[in-house]
Structures are given as structure tokens and as C-alpha cells.
Amino acid sequence: MYATVKGGEQAIDNAHRWLADQRRGDRGVAELDLAQIRQQMGRAVDRVMSEGSLADPELAAVALKQAQGDINEAVFLLRAYRNTLPRLGRTEPLDTGAMRLDRRITPVFKDTPGGQMLGPTFDYSHRLLDFSLAGNDDPPPAAEAEPAADGAVTPITEQLVREGLTEPDLADDTQPVADITREPLRLPAGRDARLQALARGDEGFLLGLAYSTQRGHGGHKVYAGEVRQGEVTVSFVPEELGFPVEIGRMTVSECHVLTPEQADSDRGPGLARGYGLAFGRSERKAMTMALVDRALQARERGERIQAPAQDEEYVLGHLDSVHAAGFLEHLKLPHYVDFQAELATLRALQQRNDRDDDGGDQP
Amino acid sequence: MTAHSTSPAPEPRERQERLALLARAPEELLEAAWQELPGKPRLTPLRPPETGLLMVRGRAGGTGRQFHLGEVAVTRAAVCLPDGTAGYGYVLGQRSRHAELAACFDAMAADGSWAAEVQRAVLDPAARHVEAEDAAARQRAEATRVDFSTLVREG
Numbered sequence: 001m002y003a004t005v006k007g008g009e010q011a012i013d014n015a016h017r018w019l020a021d022q023r024r025g026d027r028g029v030a031e032l033d034l035a036q037i038r039q040q041m042g043r044a045v046d047r048v049m050s051e052g053s054l055a056d057p058e059l060a061a062v063a064l065k066q067a068q069g070d071i072n073e074a075v076f077l078l079r080a081y082r083n084t085l086p087r088l089g090r091t092e093p094l095d096t097g098a099m100r101l102d103r104r105i106t107p108v109f110k111d112t113p114g115g116q117m118l119g120p121t122f123d124y125s126h127r128l129l130d131f132s133l134a135g136n137d138d139p140p141p142a143a144e145a146e147p148a149a150d151g152a153v154t155p156i157t158e159q160l161v162r163e164g165l166t167e168p169d170l171a172d173d174t175q176p177v178a179d180i181t182r183e184p185l186r187l188p189a190g191r192d193a194r195l196q197a198l199a200r201g202d203e204g205f206l207l208g209l210a211y212s213t214q215r216g217h218g219g220h221k222v223y224a225g226e227v228r229q230g231e232v233t234v235s236f237v238p239e240e241l242g243f244p245v246e247i248g249r250m251t252v253s254e255c256h257v258l259t260p261e262q263a264d265s266d267r268g269p270g271l272a273r274g275y276g277l278a279f280g281r282s283e284r285k286a287m288t289m290a291l292v293d294r295a296l297q298a299r300e301r302g303e304r305i306q307a308p309a310q311d312e313e314y315v316l317g318h319l320d321s322v323h324a325a326g327f328l329e330h331l332k333l334p335h336y337v338d339f340q341a342e343l344a345t346l347r348a349l350q351q352r353n354d355r356d357d358d359g360g361d362q363p
Numbered sequence: 364m365t366a367h368s369t370s371p372a373p374e375p376r377e378r379q380e381r382l383a384l385l386a387r388a389p390e391e392l393l394e395a396a397w398q399e400l401p402g403k404p405r406l407t408p409l410r411p412p413e414t415g416l417l418m419v420r421g422r423a424g425g426t427g428r429q430f431h432l433g434e435v436a437v438t439r440a441a442v443c444l445p446d447g448t449a450g451y452g453y454v455l456g457q458r459s460r461h462a463e464l465a466a467c468f469d470a471m472a473a474d475g476s477w478a479a480e481v482q483r484a485v486l487d488p489a490a491r492h493v494e495a496e497d498a499a500a501r502q503r504a505e506a507t508r509v510d511f512s513t514l515v516r517e518g
Binding site: 049050053054055056058059082085086087088089090091092093094096097100101102103110115116117118119120142143144145146147148155157168169170171172173175177178179180181190191192193195196199200230231233234236238240241243244245246247248249250254256273275277279 | 375378379382383386387413414415416417418419420421422423424425426427428429430431432433434435436437439441449451453454455456457497499500501502503504505506507508509510511
């Protein structure tokens with residue numbers, strides 16, 4: 001436990017002043033403006049929105065600038081700001097089937113209705129540093145091509161459901177929907193609470209867990225069934241109108257993963273699935289979310305829980321970067337009192353041991 | 364796939380389309396149209412612009428059980444014409460002026476003497492803007508359509 005302390009105001013003020021000075025850096029170098037961060041550091045903005053659990057690129061850009069690019073700190077700032085705004089309601093469920101697709105790949109089928117579009121991706125790039133970016137970078141505009149008139153895209157899960165290879169995800173809108181920002185997470189968690197927790201979870205932590213399942217720690221042979229990026233409509237029902245109104249669009253990333261189950265408890269052979277959805281172009285996040293969602297189905301599917309990624313208490317209890325960083329960083333606060341007590345105990349024990357070594361009291 | 368068919372009255376499509384366009388059009392487009400409109404009616408704020416949060420819902424697997432994905436900021440505003448006709452604006456983000464302009468145009472579009480002018484000066488250009496934006500994005504995506512050929516024998 002840390003002790004409450006007083007004093008140090010001047011030092012703290014000056015430390016923060018130095019931090020702000022450092023953020024600005026050399027005044028001879030042009031200052032970053034928020035539009036530059038939003039547009040040219042878009043993937044960082046998306047990650048902050050995703051883990052900050054607030055899809056607002058402008059606010060995320062402010063957070064990133066203030067945090068000097070420290071993603072974790074920016075996420076914390078965004079979460080804190082979110083607490084100052086009133087909750088006006090909820091949106092209608094996003095219809096990701098109606099997404100205006102920027103990207104859509106189906107790694108499990110070469111040919112599938114709607115085809116595949118790579119979109120703006122790092123995939124297939126050579127990962128060679130591009131030193132031309134040290135100068136003024138002015139790439140040619142994106143290529144364009146006329147889409148075919150019949151652009152119908154059937155989600156691959158829909159095909160697999162039709163063939164009876166996997167179970168459909170059926171909506172039951174009469175059920176209440178858990179909100180872990182309002183009520184503490186209760187275990188065992190429903191899939192609603194689990195997906196919400198995963199969506200806010202730290203990408204690095206989830207990536208490590210997803211990787212562990214791929215390496216066999218409670219894992220299954222996994223396939224990425226479909227990965228999508230694009231714009232979806234956001235709508236909600238204002239009280240005064242009583243019907244849904246579209247308030248804008250936002251970019252999301254979505255992923256379905258498939259695991260073949262040869263003898264899946266009482267369900268027989270078929271494909272189990274995991275689902276990931278994330279704000280912005282956060283594809284790695286959506287994929288890790290889908291893998292971990294699948295791993296955490298162990299309990300409800302009657303699978304043996306043998307690895308961390310399948311352990312709901314472990315995963316859902318440790319995935320939040322704000323909680324984790326807060327608990328870690330509180331170690332930097334004064335712990336004088338606790339530590340003095342520890343030292344007193346240790347000294348007493350050492351003295352006793354020394355006496356014992358001197359051949360003092362025999363038991 | 365949308366499951367919001369619980370509202371009792373049929374949804375007034377025209378207004379939904381209008382509010383969607385006013386929300387999606389860039390604020391600059393609305394502002395320019397506002398500045399150019401001659402002899403505007405007197406509009407009284409019913410509610411000053413207010414920013415709050417909406418919890419965004421998704422569906423497990425895209426079609427299943429609902430879950431909470433995270434929040435968005437939304438700004439809402441309400442105005443009324445002298446005869447009491449109300450107009451509402453709802454836009455994503457912290458955008459007070461945008462929400463206010465949307466509310467003003469929504470009220471005016473509901474008024475017979477202004478409807479045609481709002482259509483011409485705002486809604487038509489907004490629709491063209493939104494369509495062009497969508498078309499450009501579709502064309503960029505189309506240019507990345509890929510046809511992988513498999514090098515090993517399948518099966």
C-alpha cells in the first residue's frame with residue numbers, strides 16, 4: 001500500500017513544465033497539428049480509439065499529441081475524457097454486412113461471391129525502410145477502377161451456414177446486453193461481456209495470447225475465414241423522433257476465424273468460429289480478438305481448459321491496458337511506510353538468524 | 364440484418380434521408396449554403412448544441428447477439444421556426460456548429476415555403492458530395508481487386 005504524502009508541488013509543476021517543453025521540442029521545427037496526426041498517423045489514432053473505447057479521431061489525435069506518441073498514455077487520456085461526457089444513449093447494432101468495403105479478403109476460399117480486394121494494406125510489402133520519406137513525400141494518388149455493376153458480397157460464414165458446416169449466429173434482441181463500463185464484469189461472462197472486454201483490450205496482450213493458441217497452448221488449427229475493412233453507418237433513435245437516424249459513418253475492421261472441430265463434444269464435426277470487430281483500420285486487433293474469442297469458448301463448448309488463453313478469469317482480468325498500467329505504475333508512488341515495516345521485519349529476522357548461528361538458543 | 368423494426372409508426376423515410384445527408388455532408392458545405400441563403404427565417408434554439416456519448420453496438424459474428432463495442436461522441440442540437448416547427452441535428456463527433464446547421468436546415472425543409480430552396484441549396488449538393496465520396500472509395504477498392512492463382516495443385 002502506498003502512503004499519502006504532501007508537498008513537492010513546485011517540483012511537480014516544474015516536471016510537468018519540462019514534459020510540455022519536451023513535447024514541443026525544438027521551436028525551430030514546425031509543430032505537429034492535429035489534422036497531420038489524424039491523417040498521417042492514422043493507424044496510431046485507430047489504436048488509441050480502439051483501446052480508449054471511444055471512436056473519435058479528433059479526440060484521439062489530441063491524446064496522441066499530448067502523450068508524445070505514447071499509445072498507452074493516450075488511451076488513458078481518452079478514457080479519462082470519456083468520463084466527462086454524458087451518455088446520451090446507444091446506437092443501433094452496426095450492420096457490418098452492409099459495409100462499404102475498402103478491403104475484403106477470404107484466405108480460405110480463392111473464389112467467393114464478391115471476390116477479394118486488398119485495400120490499403122501493409123500485406124505483401126517488403127518492409128524495407130523507405131528513406132525517401134526523409135524528404136518530402138508526395139506519392140501518386142491511389143489507383144481507381146470501375147466496379148462491376150453486380151458487386152454483391154456474400155459473407156463466407158453465410159455460405160458455410162448454408163452448407164451446414166457451421167452454426168449461424170442468431171440474434172436474440174430480447175436479451176439485455178451487458179455493459180462492463182456500467183457494471184463490473186461477472187464471471188462466467190456471457191459472450192456479450194467477453195466481446196466488449198476484448199474490444200477494449202490491449203492489442204499487445206491479446207496478440208501474445210492469440211499467438212500462444214497458434215503455438216498449441218490450448219489452441220486449435222485456426223483459419224482466417226474473412227477479414228474486412230470499410231465504412232459502416234452509425235444510427236440511433238433519438239427520444240424526440242422515435243425512429244432511427246443516421247448520424248454518420250465510421251471505419252471498422254472485422255474478422256471471422258474458423259477452427260475445424262472433428263469431434264466437437266455433442267455437436268459433431270464442423271467449424272467453430274471466433275469474431276473480432278474494432279474501430280478504425282485495426283486489423284491485427286480484430287484478428288487477435290477473434291482468436292481469443294474462439295479460445296474463450298472452451299467452457300461453453302465443453303473443452304478442457306488447459307492454457308491461459310482459454311482461462312476467462314485470466315484473460316478478461318488482465319487485458320485492459322489502463323488497469324494494468326495503473327496498477328504497475330502505482331509502484332512509483334511513495335511506499336515508505338509499508339517498506340519501513342518490511343525492513344523492520346527483515347532486520348528482526350536477520351538478527352534472530354545471527355543469534356541462531358552463534359549457537360545461541362537451541363530448540 | 365438490422366433489427367430496429369420495433370418503432371410503432373412507419374419510419375418517415377424522407378426525414379431520415381434528410382438527417383442522414385445533413386450529418387454526412389461536410390460542415391463547410393452546410394456553412395457555405397447557410398451563408399448564401401437570402402432572407403433566412405428566424406430560428407430559435409430549443410436546445411443548445413450538446414455533445415455526449417452513444418454506446419455503439421455490434422453483433423457477435425456480424426449477425427448474432429448484441430454486444431457493446433465502445434463509444435462514439437455525438438453532438439445534437441434542436442431549433443424551431445416561429446410557427447413552432449422543430450428541426451433536429453445529430454452528428455458524429457464534437458461538432459456544435461455542424462449539429463446546429465443540420466437542425467436549422469431540418470426545420471426549414473419541413474416548412475413548405477423553404478423546402479424547395481433547402482433541397483436545391485443543401486440537400487442536392489450534399490447528396491452529390493456523399494455519392495462522389497462513396498464512388499471514389501469503391502473505385503479505389505476495385506483497383507485492388509485480386510485474383511490469386513494457386514501454384515500448387517488443389518485438392
